[in-house]
Amino acid sequence: GAGVSQSPSNKVTEKGKDVELRCDPISGHTALYWYRQSLGQGLEFLIYFQGNSAPDKSGLPSDRFSAERTGGSVSTLTIQRTQQEDSAVYLCASSPRLKSLLAGGNNEQFFGPGTRLTVL
């Protein structure tokens, strides 16, 4: 079946402009995550959506960053007034419905290919 898709694959923008990055999770997955990965670095958690619960925004680095998830499916990450330090690959991941450990649940995250953002 189709995996997680992200668009655009590459985005070049000028400092100060706003950008929107899109994530289409795997159908039926209730959890959706956004991460940022700077060149050669690890995964920096940004935001987490789980079903209809309030999102966990604890990883957003500033109020210029926001994200929405409409209808429990597609998500958009918006960066306002972009800065050069925002240049990175933005990864989206989705997970199936939560299950308890007793039910054999884990938290496998299925990642998209990422959007490479370059702020000039």
Add this chain to the structure above:
Amino acid sequence: QQQVKQSPQSLIVQKGGISIINCAYENTAFDYFPWYQQFPGKGPALLIAIRPDVSEKKEGRFTISFNKSAKQFSLHIMDSQPGDSATYFCAAKDSNYQLIWGAGTKLIIKP
């Protein structure tokens, strides 16, 4: 408390050798420990995972060793191949079903 410390940052291994990457954690509430593999230009993908009630899990050439008392776990890649060259991330699942990620290890297998 929530950190997962991964080492080394980079690793070069000869083809056919054993690659070993280590991770350590503090939070005893973590209950699931996956390793993800990331190739350039791709998102990470689950490679192998272990629960804390077992000490070792093997899948083909990949083995996780888990030491609960030391709060450490490691990935061993036997007979390393050039196609194994990638960045490897360890992670740990917390009680909120979130994954806490290590910083990653860039592995290069020399032919």
